[in-house]
Amino acid sequence: MNTAAPATKARTGVSGLDTVLAGGLSPGHVFLLEGNPGAGKTTIALQFLIEGARLGEQGLYITLSETESELRAGAASHGMVIDGNIEIFEVVPPESLLDADQQQSLLYSSDLELGETTKEIFAAFERIKPRRVVLDSLSEIRLLAQSSLRYRRQILALKHYFARQGATVLLLDDLTSDVLDKTVHSVVHGVIHLEEMAPSYGSERRRLRIIKYRGQAFRGGYHDFIIQTGGVVVFPRLVAAEHRSSYARDQISCNIPELDLLLGGGLERGSSTLILGPAGTGKSTFSFQFLVAAVARGEKVAAFIFDEELGLLFTRLKALGMDLEVMRNAGLIHIEQLDAAELSPGEFAHRVRSCVDKSDAKTVIIDSINGYQASMPDENSLILHMHELLQYLNRQGANTFLTVAQHGLVGDMKAPVDVTYLADTVILLRYFEAAGKVRRAVSVIKKRTGFHEDTIREYRIDTSGLRFGDPLVGFQGVLRGVPEFIATSTPLLATDGGDSGNS
Template structure:
């Protein structure tokens, strides 16, 4: 391998692990990159994280600023809990001098000689020999250049100066000139664009796109990002799992013999199950049954709650006789609450991925419950293709051998008016259908398995009940009418029905 090839293969971290994943290993070393975005999109934060990552490796970094003062940069770093000790901040423009000129001369800032500014940068680089440099911002250089041709030549001279000195350079551009500067993009080895847009509800949406990265693969498309204390968080568009599938495809038991019989032995490892029915019929409780049984086996279960609070969930579980609190304290069941309007699809996907990783005792998750799909859809009303992104999540969990349960509440209680928010039955390997039915002037619950790709399931309808001893599933009921019409009515003998419980929490 030649020296040039070795340099080309060397990568440097951006300081953001997930962004490095998007770039398939990070930025190619000793190259010049353009970071473009409107004010407030996170360019300065990304630049500082890039330099901090270099400092952690023992390198030298320079932040060259034409727009912000050193005090402002230190304030930004402090807001994230960072210290910029060891990072050289070089202010190119003397603001006091500029104010003096503005008051007492007729010279405009654009009439300041650019060559002295570029010369100061080169002097600092010669003196400090940095391996990372951030130049903020190009909009000031445009003003100093007094023309597009001179501006392009100065950027080209900077590129030629930096390359070959072992220095990876980020040029920050706030796109003050408007539109895309394709000439500038052509000069850069790579281009990363930061974008933000305002939605009708919730916080503004920020995203990141890699426009180009010469000689390297990268994950294209828009990747969600969030600016929070501690820096920029990037959430990749797709979930990449290079680990081969290792599960054996065994059946996962619910802990209830009657339910396992109805399912043909249980649900398969790595499968997805849709729990479909009207509100209050017991869908979430059945999903909790699988989670509790997994915890009893010493396996982890993760619940993503879009609707219920922790207090409500614990109270409902205790009403069914589920020792939820005990398993939560043991770390076998974890609950993550998702706030509507405050999360993006890619962020949710990354949270799922992180939640199922082995814990500090090496225990991997075996059950994931998403409660509910209605909440998932309504929490991100401005996003498109949510079902496609959900499909990617299910594929990822399936490869890990994790059984996933999706709760879907149908609109309406019964009859032809019932409907689902979106048709997701094709995503699921198994569909468990819940219904209310009438018998002898009382309302009862029914459960049936519509499909189960992993087993030969029963085609019968059984009664389903909730009590303080847990879930109760009766024997197959044969005398029904109006099932397909959505208004099932039992016309058989009352003696075969379950006694309606006094309290039946959902």
Template sequence: MQNQNTDTKRFLSTGVQGLDTILAGGLTSDRLYLIEGEPGTDKTTLALQFLQEGLRNGESVIYITLAESQVELRAVAQSHGWNMDGIHVEDIIPNENILHPDNQFTIFHPSEIEMGLTTQRILEAIEKYKPSRVVLDSLSELQLLAESPLRYRRQVLALKQYLAGKGCTTLFLDDRTALSGDLQVRSVAHGVITLELINQDYGSERRRVRIVKYRGIAFRGGTHDYKIVTGGLVVFPRLIAAHTRAYVSNAQLSSGPASLDALTGGGLDEGTSTLISGPPGTGKSSLCAQYVYAATQRGQKAAMFLFEEASNNLLRRSAGLGMDLLSAIDRGMLDIVQIDPAEMAPGEFMQAVTAAEAGGARVIVIDSLNGYLKAMPDERFLATHMHELLTYLGQRGVVTILVGVQTGIIGGAMSSSVDASYIADSVIMLRYFEARGKVRQAISVFKKRLGVHERTIRSFSMSAKGIFVGDVLTNFHGILTGVPTFDDEHCGALLDDEDAC
């Protein structure tokens, strides 16, 4: 028997992308860990990834199964493109002979015989293969064989000490299907990882992982989204902006048109978030595209995440306004990501955005916040998720532009599901208003945390020549109501020449 590892900083990788991050480095070697979750949470897949990682490192690994057959395990591995060669599988499943009347026990209770035989086969497999990584699937079978909580706890404790003494890092899988839902193994295990499966009213189910316990390690708490892809589990660690606090300079991002920059006090500040709000069709997405186009023309990378509009439509519409975003994509200066709202969890979206920042994007557009909130209606605290993301991007010096759609077209009853004061540092408002038989547009800056900005309301229009911010609507009253009053004598100076009185 070898000495158990006493170095709490000697970690083994789980082989699961993102899981080592929330475990603060991986699993302390020579310890026992409990992986618990209801059937369908892919505990088996996680366990096979753990063993596959051991194989890549040249370790001896073993999968001891009390429930699934070797054929079933190989089918799981094949679905992920894995080769089971090198993974020792000890199949301790009662065969069909146990059903024959001659094999029924009469003197001893069946569980007493089966528990002893099961334990013996486990120990023989460990002695034979001398593994450094062990998976035991599943504890529910052991619990049913043990019958009493005391016997079950003693059995688990004995296995824990034996495996640790053999230098084994062990995963015990528990599908929570035993008769009693006690917490015996949680108290014995060095760490506990819980997998959860949450059904949604619409779209795919949500999967979450949580570290319940990890002795001596400052792991990343809370729930973290994960998904199953070909190749195994992928975990999306919960974003904690406080871990990346840094001071960044606040240069300003020009939009291109001088009149628009003047309205915003010189441009949008780096490290801030800006909400462009207004009713449908006022030009919010086009205004975002203007900032993105100006950035790519200066040699800055940008990324756009679209929840509602198709990327092809955005590219065609932008081209009609004189902004060639397609060439920016071809030059590697712009990434446009079309979000499938029914299939993406909040954590996955957060990772996609942070990956864009890590790839060099200095301008990031999220279009729209309404689409983001409606994409995941069963999720709680989505606004908090977004606030954490914006704080993180701000600390990295990224200019983040958000689109917020207001309900209503013209009139005073304009509302939004987004709390602008909580979400954004700056707010640009676009509005429709009716004048002289035509529906016109206006733009104003309602809020800017850094620096000064114009508090005027200006005319706003779009054409093949691009975006145009016009004169201050000085002689109009009630623009924000959508039905203003104005002075006929001066209206010609305030409207476009073709629309003059």
């Protein structure tokens, strides 16, 4: 989908939201911004007015629920400045309606208050002549209207009045009075729906969806967003088909001849590799071997770590001859530790994409999918997110390395989620027992882009890094973890020199 925006769009000032809206809000129309209290409506509304002020447009914030001091305090907490181009109009109920002795007995006070409120809104608009208007919130007007018919007529009156003036209007609805009332949905030009979810563990997750936008294509589906100091940041859903680039599909090496042979000469550029195995088999070590080889070729690389503390990772890999800390300090690699409990999948995809776009990273490590899965609401969402992310990275000519820890150590092992069909290459790591010792074996069980060895090789991880032996032709049942010795022609790797346990 082409999301290029016409110059006439009223930009929201919310990072990422204009991309979702294909450029912003159509000027001169009324839009609904709805969500439960705390979803971020007021913050988005303030950003909308501040962006207008930056462009020289007069803004008006009409508040029926919050006081002006509360609004200014909320804006100040984000570092927002409400200057002379933004007017805050606080609608205060008439004192006679607050005094029980002065209330009418034959005429509902709400009738008087609704009419008085509407007059005050129109008077404020005529006085200020704004180009952007925020009305906060519709719940107060819905309560004053008392009936669905009167409420609809009131909204229509507001819509037609603002349309004649050419103002772009945001109506805020906190959904506290009647969440099933869709009256405004049919009246307004567009509807932005905000949601806040509380997982069983971790911080709250927020997402938004464009329910309606008349005469305008937009990016459908849910889009994660966060509220941080400075305002709301939206992470548009990644659509890999929108991103294409040309690159040479040459083969890349890991700088270990035996592993390159196992992979049929190396990996094709712009492909994804899944490294699968139980805990401790060296999945991270394999992936970082490819990262170090990419650095040696002069390429930019990026690693996103879910499971391991960076200090421990640096110390462990330094003992294997991979000094990641020096590479990071020299600006050769970008390495980032992530907390799945605090990170939405949309934000993670945005971080990966930003790193690849800005630094032109050609090798990306995600360690591990188990940690990534923790930020997903369910397995189906994980598969869809991974598909789009891998397709995007492949189209940029980047090689992606994913690790998955399987349950168990030997025998029948299962992964928490099956993503083998998404990867172009699958490397399987296993423990096996032979000659009274626990050993490790590696095999390539899938490669879409050409030939690969169908052998099983023993490997070791020691102070020299990864060391590989000849194909294990004298054994069968190695991948089950309980091999049978069927010949005497297979030499095993020597075990002196200090084996290193690695994940």
